[in-house]
Amino acid sequence: MKKHIYKYLIVAFVAIVLGACTSTEADQKFDQTPTERLNAQKKELQDVLLSSAEGWKAVYYTDSTQLGGWTHLFKFLPDGKVDMASDFDEDTDIHRSQYELQLGSTVSLVFTTANRIHLLSQSDNFPTAELYGKGYLGDFQFFYYGQQNGEIIFRSNRNFRELRFVKATAKDWTDLPQNTPIIESITGEITSPLFRLLEENDGSAIKQYEFDFNSDARFGRATALAEGSDETFGLALSYTPTGAISKTPVIIKGQKLSNFIYDSASNTFVAKGTGGVSATIKYTNAPPRLTDDYKKLTDGQPQYVLGYLAANLYSASTTSDYFRSIIAKTNASLPANQSISRIQVYFNSGGANFIEYRFNGGRPAVYHNFTTSSNDTSKTLLLTSDSWEDNAGFIPAPAFLKNLDAEFFTPGGLYVKKENFTVTYTNPIYTITSSTTSFRMTTYQL
Known part of the structure; x- marks a missing residue:
């Protein structure tokens, strides 16, 4: 009797296996070749890209550990063209270029001609010193990873970061310039x-x-x-x-x-x-971290000379744009062959304090004498005007230096900070910053 039971069990098991092997689901899964499956995915992606009446929106974070995100809008057209806009800069206009759906190990969306998204992949356009030669770490080829809740899921070719396309609205296109x-x-x-x-x-x-x-x-x-x-x-x-x-x-x-x-x-x-x-x-206007470096420049301390050298420090990262604008306006008021070459501030130099303005083009230097006081609560150094001189004696205040010179004598005083970097030379770097404006001058300790 047991032999008959074993026979029946074997027959039943074989029937189950044969039934599984002939299922419609398995046939559908394995009847397609890899190329056919990729072509099916390509058609799927093409259809979905064209399905949104107002196109697609993506906020592209290339690396959120050191970079933010850039909003991009895409309207894909049947002839391989794409209309694109972004808030990368003030140009939020729509630009047309080409795209392709390419087959490799998977299906990928490739923006094949230059458009706004390529601005994030240019290696010679970088936002920080750490990204020198790397640009914004962006890409223009994205691998297709399917859809979820109406969103298209991609991963970038360059660093495999996820990028999601969501359906755009007409308002997205009209609102984009308002990001600026x-x-x-x-x-x-x-x-x-x-x-x-x-x-x-x-x-x-x-x-x-x-x-x-x-x-x-x-x-x-x-x-x-x-x-x-x-x-x-x-x-x-x-x-x-x-x-x-x-x-x-x-x-x-x-x-x-x-x-x-x-x-x-x-x-x-x-x-x-x-x-x-x-x-x-x-x-x-106040630095979040105040220093006591101003005390080195008060009366009774050893001589300190802090000098701005235009050739080296005009482009320093700590030199403010406002300072540069005042320098530019001052130079523009001089004859074409003349410009400020140095601004050297002397503290406790033989008992005297003065600002020396030096010039290119043979113009003689001028000197603004001052006295100092300090505010230990705000940690600022205050300069009070005394007199002007050149190599021949006392002179009236030069009109062309009025706006530049006034920044040193702001009633709120100046913040002084020794920085932790050098520029070209090994001399310590100090910054002199206004407490009331965005004036900041980068100097060497001379």
């Missing part, structure tokens, strides 16, 4: 304050961070100002018509804040939570 004034607001003008703070409000107390923001990279790093704290985090920003969105949120009391709305009245970007929780990006 928001970008300008957070970037600032040449007269905007030089420093930024990020303030966290947990509903009962405020915590401040120095916010070192690179507008070209669209990335900022917040470093806690509290003594003894080493807390730091990055914000990778993309822009909208109303503000900035960080891919990496600020977390306060468990609340994730990422949507920073621009408040034009206070010139701040504010992300609000509940219960009084908020995060604010704001400008400040």
